[in-house]
Amino acid sequence: MKSEPIDMLPDTLHMFDKEDRKAYCRVLAAVALSDGRVSMEEFANYESRMGMALLTPEDRAMLRQELKRGRSFPNAADGMHPAHLRIALRDALLMAAADGHYDSREMDVVKQLAERAAFSPEDLEELYDWIDEGWNWMKKGRRVLSLPEEVHHWSTVYED
Numbered sequence: 001m002k003s004e005p006i007d008m009l010p011d012t013l014h015m016f017d018k019e020d021r022k023a024y025c026r027v028l029a030a031v032a033l034s035d036g037r038v039s040m041e042e043f044a045n046y047e048s049r050m051g052m053a054l055l056t057p058e059d060r061a062m063l064r065q066e067l068k069r070g071r072s073f074p075n076a077a078d079g080m081h082p083a084h085l086r087i088a089l090r091d092a093l094l095m096a097a098a099d100g101h102y103d104s105r106e107m108d109v110v111k112q113l114a115e116r117a118a119f120s121p122e123d124l125e126e127l128y129d130w131i132d133e134g135w136n137w138m139k140k141g142r143r144v145l146s147l148p149e150e151v152h153h154w155s156t157v158y159e160d
Helices: 018-033 040-052 057-068 082-097 104-116 121-144
Strands: 037-039 156-159
Touching: 018 037, 018 040, 018 057, 018 082, 018 104, 037 040, 040 057, 040 082, 082 104, 082 121, 104 121
Parallel strands: none
Antiparallel strands: 037 156
8 A cells, every 4th residue: 555655844844935944933032032041941942943944054053142142033023924924923832831831021922923923812822722732742642651741840041
């Protein structure tokens, strides 16, 4: 039996034009930096998403340095394709949740992105629900593996 090829990447991030891929990373940096520190989980998420964006090593090094210097990205989403901005919004919310809680300053950035993306409060609430479902799915996986469901190892990588 011959099967159809499956795209193994779960998203289209790698298909964005290069400028939107860099803007996407800067949007995530804006969320990570909004509370004045970058946690280990946020940094790991950021590195992972840069990898998914298939950026060159030089671009990744530049973006990493921008994050380390605490550069602000209030206009990072300017000029992004609307569909790409919505992907950035989704992943910005995941970034905000990465360290185990939603900081109000992170949520201010997320709400601004939602407005820019013409995302309704109801749609944003549905996105929150999707994240909760994903966390529960991951916890179930840890249960299946007989591992602790809760893992608290948050620490700060960069701080103002």
